[in-house]
Amino acid sequence: MNQIGHHMPDALLASYAAGNLPHPYALVVAAHISMCLTCRAGFEAHQAAGGAVLETSNAVAISGGLKSDVMALLDEPTVPAPRFERSGIYPGPVVEALRGKAPRWRSLGLGVKQSILSGGSEGSVRLLYIPPGQAVPDHGHNGLELTLVLQGSFSDETGHYGVGDLEVADQDLEHTPIADGGDPCICLAATDAPLRFTSLVPRILQPIFGI
Amino acid sequence: MLSVRDDRDREAFARLFDFFAPRLKGFVMRSGTSSGQAEEIVQDVMLTVWRKAGQFDPARAQVSAWIYQIARNRQIDMIRKEGRPMPEELQEDPETEADASQIVALEQEAGHLKTALNKLAPDQREVIEKAYMGELTHQEISSQTGLPLGTIKSRIRLGLERLRHELKDMR
Ligand SMILES: [Zn+2]
Numbered sequence: 001m002n003q004i005g006h007h008m009p010d011a012l013l014a015s016y017a018a019g020n021l022p023h024p025y026a027l028v029v030a031a032h033i034s035m036c037l038t039c040r041a042g043f044e045a046h047q048a049a050g051g052a053v054l055e056t057s058n059a060v061a062i063s064g065g066l067k068s069d070v071m072a073l074l075d076e077p078t079v080p081a082p083r084f085e086r087s088g089i090y091p092g093p094v095v096e097a098l099r100g101k102a103p104r105w106r107s108l109g110l111g112v113k114q115s116i117l118s119g120g121s122e123g124s125v126r127l128l129y130i131p132p133g134q135a136v137p138d139h140g141h142n143g144l145e146l147t148l149v150l151q152g153s154f155s156d157e158t159g160h161y162g163v164g165d166l167e168v169a170d171q172d173l174e175h176t177p178i179a180d181g182g183d184p185c186i187c188l189a190a191t192d193a194p195l196r197f198t199s200l201v202p203r204i205l206q207p208i209f210g211i
Numbered sequence: 212m213l214s215v216r217d218d219r220d221r222e223a224f225a226r227l228f229d230f231f232a233p234r235l236k237g238f239v240m241r242s243g244t245s246s247g248q249a250e251e252i253v254q255d256v257m258l259t260v261w262r263k264a265g266q267f268d269p270a271r272a273q274v275s276a277w278i279y280q281i282a283r284n285r286q287i288d289m290i291r292k293e294g295r296p297m298p299e300e301l302q303e304d305p306e307t308e309a310d311a312s313q314i315v316a317l318e319q320e321a322g323h324l325k326t327a328l329n330k331l332a333p334d335q336r337e338v339i340e341k342a343y344m345g346e347l348t349h350q351e352i353s354s355q356t357g358l359p360l361g362t363i364k365s366r367i368r369l370g371l372e373r374l375r376h377e378l379k380d381m382r
Contacts, residue, residue: 009353010353011349011350011352011353012349014342014343014349014352015342015347015348015349015352016295017280017283017343018283018342018343018344018345018347019283019284019286019287019295019345020345020346020347020348020349021349023291023293023295023296025349026295026296027296029296030295030296030297030298031296031298033298034298034299037368037371037372038368040298040301040371041364041365041367041368041371042360042364043298044271044272044276044364044367044371045360045363045364045367046343046360047272047276047277047279047280048272048273048275048276048320048321048324048360048363048367049324049328049339049343049358049360050276050279050280050283050343051272051273051274051275051276051277051278051279051321052275052321052324052325052328052358053238053279053328053339053340053343053344054231054234054235054238054275054278054279054282055234055275055325056325056328056329057234057235057237057238057241058234058237059233059234059236059237060233060236060237060240060246060249061233062232062233062236062250062253063250066232066250066253066254067225067228067229067232069254070228070254070257070258071221071224071225071228073254073258074221074224074258074261078262083300085299086299091298091299092298092299093296093297093298093299096296097296118293
């Protein structure tokens with residue numbers, strides 16, 4: 001395994017375990033945990049804490065019939081939920097977001113491509129494809145931005161990020177990630193607001209590209 | 212729980228139900244859910260516990276941690292159209308022997324965690340409860356002091372290391 005040097009902040013793991021993280025970020029957390037034993041342990045530690053809260057909760061009497069209802073239903077046949085396994089560079093949760101299909105890349109110019117997995121009031125999450133040596137368009141973001149490397153690597157003002165590494169950028173960070181040489185860099189990126197690209201694609205085109 | 216998982220033991224499941232169902236109901240009602248709806252959730256969660264028992268790994272999780280996660284998933288499903296994305300599951304090699312000392316050590320750590328929780332001042336405990344009931348944002352959580360999770364995290368990590376040979380093909 002490659003050494004992952006940039007991990008998920010603990011508060012995000014806690015919020016994810018509690019199920020209160022907006023969907024775009026939750027997808028990045030699930031993908032990172034799928035690749036990172038350290039953060040999986042952190043996530044499971046928060047589950048243990050949640051379990052301790054549950055176990056020490058006040059017991060509230062349940063209706064008489066509930067237990068027999070449940071016992072009677074144990075043998076009901078059920079359809080198991082589909083499971084999405086890792087496919088190539090894409091961890092299971094990303095494959096699920098892609099509904100098992102290959103990403104549909106849209107060009108952003110200069111060889112940079114994106115494939116939007118979901119976007120809405122909760123924010124957006126997309127795959128970004130950046131050719132070697134190419135810069136991710138200079139962009140600000142209104143809030144937190146999480147970027148997880150799935151293939152290749154990139155570097156910016158804050159450091160070097162390889163496969164499995166996660167960059168956490170808050171709104172104050174003006175950064176210019178540049179894909180390193182070698183394989184094209186493919187990232188999973190989530191923001192709580194539309195990205196504001198400040199070059200490469202004129203802002204007037206942004207609604208058309210959905211960026 | 213292990214007899215539920217390995218022997219599909221209904222008596223053991225009934226005991227699990229007796230312990231967890233009332234606590235689950237209390238836990239779910241703390242966030243304002245009505246008694247009737249809370250019982251629906253309890254029913255779904257306990258059925259999921261029975262059906263997914265094969266995924267339970269005592270070297271990595273306490274039963275309560277596992278049931279907590281199932282309960283939160285169920286609650287999220289009721290609120291949102293998109294469920295929560297979950298990490299890939301790690302499959303245990305059937306050849307792997309259960310490591311009893313690991314299981315006991317994890318149990319001890321979980322015991323320490325419960326003790327720590329019970330020792331908190333009421334207002335601190337309320338913050339922790341709110342966090343794990345999904346009532347605090349990640350920004351709010353980051354400004355709070357949490358529980359001491361360092362030792363249980365290392366212990367879980369050891370449980371995960373057992374699966375490492377499974378993992379090395381993943382990246
Ligand atoms: Zn990590």
